[in-house]
Every structure is written in structure tokens, then in C-alpha cells.
Amino acid sequence: MHSETYDFIVIGSGASGGVLANRLSESGKHSVLCLEAGEKGAHYIWTRPPVGVVYMIDNPAVNWRYQSEPHESHGNRPIYVPRGKLLGGSTAINAIVYNRGQRIDYDTWAGLGGSGWSYEEVLPYFKKIERTRLGSDDYRGRSGPINVIEASKVAPFYDMFIQAAKAVNIPFNADYSGASQEGVAMAQQTSHRGLRHSTATQYLHPARGRANLTILQGSEATSLILEGKRCVGVRFRRQGKNQEVRARREVIMSCGAANSPKLLELSGIGNPEILQKHGIKVVHELKGVGENLRDHYAALMSWRFNTPNISLAKKGHGWRLWLEMLRYAIFRKGFIAQGHGTMRVFARSSPKAENPDIMMVVSPYILELRGGKTRRISATEGFSMYAHLQRTESTGSIHIRSADPAAPPVINYRFLGTENERKTAVLAVRRAREVANAPPLRGLVAEEVEPGPKVQSDEEILEYIRNTGTITQHIVGTCKMGDDTMSVVDARLRVRGIAGLRIADASIMPTIISGNTSIPCMMIGEKCADMVLADV
Structure with missing residues (x-):
């Protein structure tokens, strides 16, 4: 088996991996290989228009399409777990929302052994990522690769919703990525002139011409190559053939929170009981591998209007949809140029909450779901919201299903396991109802469709x-x-007990942040690149 050697190998091209591949090769001093399992590139037909997410959410060409195991905490149902499988990873299929979370999130990391990860210490990396006219120079970046804009108010609904939120003491916030996240706001989005910005388009595509950077797509990592307690390379499968590559300096795993623990376990790193169960030789014991799984969990709420042309419902169907497509093709404007959930609310569940502990993802149309997957915009005039607690406490796990690298991981979610989670989840629904029942929305809502007026008690909610x-x-x-x-990793993202190996992706977060994860993962990639280069 022929084996090439690089200074650095980055596994994964998503939010963290795409950033790392760019930054580690930037000086020209180091040879870098980026392995990506997906075969589609930065200009795949559905990845550039932001609304194309609905055509990728269940598309095997660009999505791993995982399913969780059923559990009573989520109604004994499997939960659909989409993950990007193309250049740019999940940044190429997500809803393009820019959201950093809150200061408390990163200060919490620093207090849990993440020295160097406080808000003030990660803020420069957030600023390094972005290019935006929004907000203050104290908090926002002006010259980074990712363009950040504010979603346009393409329907009368938006101003009405803002007024309703203000009526229940939720203030308008002109920049939720600034000094404070709290308030109602138009979503900040990662796009430019109606086209998605991902790590594929903004970090990897511009770097592809570098002689010292190699990007191999269609290359699924199957195991790490370990010599004793040192990682020296990666085995992967490409075009039906097993191959391997070696690293002179380091291997950095950016496979994501679903696949990084899987690759460690396939390589003999993890909980001995799990490894032995699947006939894998234990190379290094790390019982935390695959544990501490967290996610945000929310039920969809929706309301029907009694008045036409307030929402975007009609623009998603028939000749109006064709008109919107033409508008997008010519001007790169309209709702096709925007992602999903174009309005955000960050609120406190009660006056006792010290900071916003619930989030509402607001859309000016009713979403039709099937199996937890967004299918289309309903023709019924109305709006929808996901309302959920921000900082989940219950934890699940992700482990290998077998020793076969092609087998999907076993995903075990656990939700609403603490009294605080249950209480806050109910209050999130009640808070959303407060906004929907406030003027001027109150006079325009014909009915609450989901969960509906029959669901009122805490237990029913x-x-x-x-x-x-x-x-x-x-x-x-x-x-x-x-x-x-x-x-599993220390504050410099080095895998404990294994030399030459780091992890940089959402899996390293000790607690979940107050919002979306793609931008924080880019921050992790930027910070990890600096740490790797500092150690050369």
C-alpha cells in the first residue's frame, strides 16, 4: 500500500476542518492534507442558494442522514440527525444563521478546565472569521472571510412580530452578537449577494491553488494509524480502495460530534467495555469518548392568520414561487436568498433568570414536517416557531454500532431529564404564546394550529x-x-494520552452554547490552528 506523508492531516472539511486546512497551509511552510468523505463540492447546485437547505436536509448525496435510537425522553421515537457530507460539511447545508452564543457559555468552558477559552479570549477569533457592517468594532470583525448580513424584511410579518415581542417586554436588539444577546432581532446570516458562505466557499475554495494543500474528497477515514501512544497517520477508503497517509507532525480530527468519537473507537481509543464488545483491541482507555452528547430540542409551534399577504405562504407555491425564482436568478433577492428561521428571539424564561435562557426561531410561514424533516412551506397563511431552552443539561451518548467503519453510529439522545430543563421548556412555549397573543399579532391570528388550544397545563405542554x-x-x-x-481533550485540544492527535470540532464543547454551532466551530478551527502552529 503506497503511503504519502504530509506535515498535517485534517480529517473533515466542515466548520472547523475547513478553517484548519486553510490556516495551516497559509504560510506555505507546511504540507497539509484535508480528507473529506463527501464527493460534492463548493458549487453543488443546492448549496449556494440559502433556501436550498430544504433540498439537502434528506439528500443522501450530501447528508449522512443519521437516526437516533428511540427513547422515552423523546416519545420513544427515533430522531432524525442530518449531518453534512460534502465539502464544507454542515456549513454547506445549514440555515446560514450567524450566532455566537453568550459570554456565559465560554466563561463556563474556562471554568471547566478550558484555560484560554473564556469569552474575552475567544472574541478575537470570532472577529477574525467575519466581515460585516453590523455592530460595533469592539465586538465585530470587518475583514474576515465570512460575510455576515442581516436578513431582509421580505414580509409585513416581521415588523408586526417585533412590535408584539416589545409588547411583552422583549426588547429589540440591533446586534445580538454584540454586548448582549437578549432581545428580538432579524437573524444574522452568512451570505453575500444571495449566495451561501461556507467553509467550502470562503476557506477551502480560495486555498485550493496552494501547492502545499491537498484536498481529497470521497475519502472516508476508517481508522487512525497508531504507533504505541502516538498517532502517525490515517487509513481511509476512497474509490473503493483502502489507502493510508502519514503525518510528520499532527493529525487533527474535525469529523464532527457524531463521527469524531466513532473514529476514535474504531481506532481502539475509548471505553474498554464498548471496544471489547465489538472486538476492537484497546489501545488507549478514555471513558469519556462518545459521552456528554447534547443538542437543542424543541417542538414546532404554528399559528394561522385570518388575513392574507402577511406571511410568505403564497410565495412558496404556484406562479408566485416561479416569480420568486426568477427574482432570485436575476437579482439574488427575495426569500430564496434567505435561510430558514429569519428572525430570532433570545429571552428570559422568568424575571429570575440571570440571562436569556430560551430561544425562539421564527419563520413567516408554517412549516410542514415529516419524520422531523422540513418538507415544504404550507400554503396556509401563518407563522411558526421553535421555542426551546438554550443550555441543555441532560446528556446522551454516541458510540460505534460495530467494527465496520461503514456502519452509522449509535446515537442515544436524552432530553428533559432535569427539573430545570422541564420547567424551562414549558416556559419557552408559554413565552412564545405570549408574543403570539400580543398586539398587533393578536388581532391577526385566527387560531393556534400547534400545539393547539387544548394543550394548556404544564403536563400537557x-x-x-x-x-x-x-x-x-x-x-x-x-x-x-x-x-x-x-x-477527552485538554485545553489545547490534544487527545489525552495520545501524542500527535488533536480534535477540533463541536465534540470538544464541554457544554452546549446558547444558540447555533457553526460559527463557534469556525472559531474553534481558528483557535486550534494558532495553537498547532505555535507548537511547531
């Missing part, structure tokens, strides 16, 4: 959330950073 909820695709935590016995 909780049951609705359990039985109909879905993840918001913010899967984190399965190779957590820290200094306790269940930590």
Missing part, C-alpha cells in the same frame, strides 16, 4: 414537546474538553 419535538441540529460534546476524568 411537556407531553407535546416529548412526542413531537426535534433537534435543532446543534450536536455537541462527545469528546469534551476539560480536566476531569471524562475529558
Whole structure:
């Protein structure tokens, strides 16, 4: 078997991996290989228009299409777990929302053994990522690769919703990525002139011409190559053939929170009981591998209007949809140029909450779902919301299904396991109802469609959330950073006990952040690149 050698090997081209491949090859001093399992590239037909997410959410050409195991915490149903499988990873199929989370998220990481990861210490990396006219120079970047804009108010609904939120004491926030996240706001989005910005388009595509950077798509990592307690390379399968590559300096795993623990376990790193169960030789014991799984979990709420042309419902169907497509093709404008959930609310569940602990993802149309997957915009005039707690506490796990690298991982979610989670989840639904029942929306809403007026008590609301909820695709935590016995990486993202190996992706988050995960993962990639280069 022929084996090539590079200074650095990055496994995965997503939010963290795409950034790493660019930054590690930037100086020209180091040879870098980026392995990506997906075969589609930066200009795949559905990845550039933001609304194309609906055509990728269940598309095997660009999506791993995982399913969780059933569990009583989510109605004994499997939960659909989409993950990007193309250049740019999930940044190429997501809803293009820019959201950093809150100061408390990163200060919490620092307090859990993540020295160097406080808000003030990661803020420069957030600024390095972005190019935006929004907000203050104190918080926002002006010259980074990812363009950040504010979603346009393409329907009368938006101003009405803002007024309703203000009527229930939720303030308008001109920049939720600034000094404070709290308030109602138009979503900030990663796009430019109606085209998605991902790590594929903004980090990898511009770097492809570098002689010292090699990007191999269609290359699924099957195991790490270990010599004793040092990682020296990667085995992968490409075009039906098993291949391997070697690293002179380091291998950095950016496979994501679903696949990083899987690759570690396939390589003999993890909980001995799990490895031995599948006939895998234990190379290094790390019981935290695959544990600490977290995600945001929410039930969809929707309301029907009694007045036409307030929402975008009609623009998603018939001749109006064709008109919108033409508008997008010519001007790169309209709702096709925007992602899903174009309005955000960050609110406190009660006056006792010290900071916003619930989030509402608001859309000016009713979503039709099937099996937890967005299918289309309903023709019924109305709007919808996902309302959920921001900082989940219950944890699940992700482990290998077998020793076969092609087998999908076993995903075991656990939700609403603490009294605080259950209480806050119910309050999130009640808070969303407060906004919908406030003027001027109150006079325009004909009925609450979901969960409906019959669902009123705390128990009924909780049951609705359990039985109909879905993840918001913010899967984190399965190779957590820290200094306790269940930590997988240290504060410099080095895998504990294995030399030459780091992990940089959402799996290293010890706790979930207050919002979307793609931008924080880009921050992780930027910070990891600096740490790797500092150690050369």
C-alpha cells in the first residue's frame, strides 16, 4: 500500500476542518492534507442558494442522514440527525444563521478546565472569521472571510412580530452578537449577494491553488494509524480502495460530534467495555469518548392568520414561487436568498433568570414536517416557531454500532431529564404564546394550529414537546474538553494520552452554547490552528 506523508492531516472539511486546512497551509511552510468523505463540492447546485437547505436536509448525496435510537425522553421515537457530507460539511447545508452564543457559555468552558477559552479570549477569533457592517468594532470583525448580513424584511410579518415581542417586554436588539444577546432581532446570516458562505466557499475554495494543500474528497477515514501512544497517520477508503497517509507532525480530527468519537473507537481509543464488545483491541482507555452528547430540542409551534399577504405562504407555491425564482436568478433577492428561521428571539424564561435562557426561531410561514424533516412551506397563511431552552443539561451518548467503519453510529439522545430543563421548556412555549397573543399579532391570528388550544397545563405542554419535538441540529460534546476524568481533550485540544492527535470540532464543547454551532466551530478551527502552529 503506497503511503504519502504530509506535515498535517485534517480529517473533515466542515466548520472547523475547513478553517484548519486553510490556516495551516497559509504560510506555505507546511504540507497539509484535508480528507473529506463527501464527493460534492463548493458549487453543488443546492448549496449556494440559502433556501436550498430544504433540498439537502434528506439528500443522501450530501447528508449522512443519521437516526437516533428511540427513547422515552423523546416519545420513544427515533430522531432524525442530518449531518453534512460534502465539502464544507454542515456549513454547506445549514440555515446560514450567524450566532455566537453568550459570554456565559465560554466563561463556563474556562471554568471547566478550558484555560484560554473564556469569552474575552475567544472574541478575537470570532472577529477574525467575519466581515460585516453590523455592530460595533469592539465586538465585530470587518475583514474576515465570512460575510455576515442581516436578513431582509421580505414580509409585513416581521415588523408586526417585533412590535408584539416589545409588547411583552422583549426588547429589540440591533446586534445580538454584540454586548448582549437578549432581545428580538432579524437573524444574522452568512451570505453575500444571495449566495451561501461556507467553509467550502470562503476557506477551502480560495486555498485550493496552494501547492502545499491537498484536498481529497470521497475519502472516508476508517481508522487512525497508531504507533504505541502516538498517532502517525490515517487509513481511509476512497474509490473503493483502502489507502493510508502519514503525518510528520499532527493529525487533527474535525469529523464532527457524531463521527469524531466513532473514529476514535474504531481506532481502539475509548471505553474498554464498548471496544471489547465489538472486538476492537484497546489501545488507549478514555471513558469519556462518545459521552456528554447534547443538542437543542424543541417542538414546532404554528399559528394561522385570518388575513392574507402577511406571511410568505403564497410565495412558496404556484406562479408566485416561479416569480420568486426568477427574482432570485436575476437579482439574488427575495426569500430564496434567505435561510430558514429569519428572525430570532433570545429571552428570559422568568424575571429570575440571570440571562436569556430560551430561544425562539421564527419563520413567516408554517412549516410542514415529516419524520422531523422540513418538507415544504404550507400554503396556509401563518407563522411558526421553535421555542426551546438554550443550555441543555441532560446528556446522551454516541458510540460505534460495530467494527465496520461503514456502519452509522449509535446515537442515544436524552432530553428533559432535569427539573430545570422541564420547567424551562414549558416556559419557552408559554413565552412564545405570549408574543403570539400580543398586539398587533393578536388581532391577526385566527387560531393556534400547534400545539393547539387544548394543550394548556404544564403536563400537557411537556407531553407535546416529548412526542413531537426535534433537534435543532446543534450536536455537541462527545469528546469534551476539560480536566476531569471524562475529558477527552485538554485545553489545547490534544487527545489525552495520545501524542500527535488533536480534535477540533463541536465534540470538544464541554457544554452546549446558547444558540447555533457553526460559527463557534469556525472559531474553534481558528483557535486550534494558532495553537498547532505555535507548537511547531
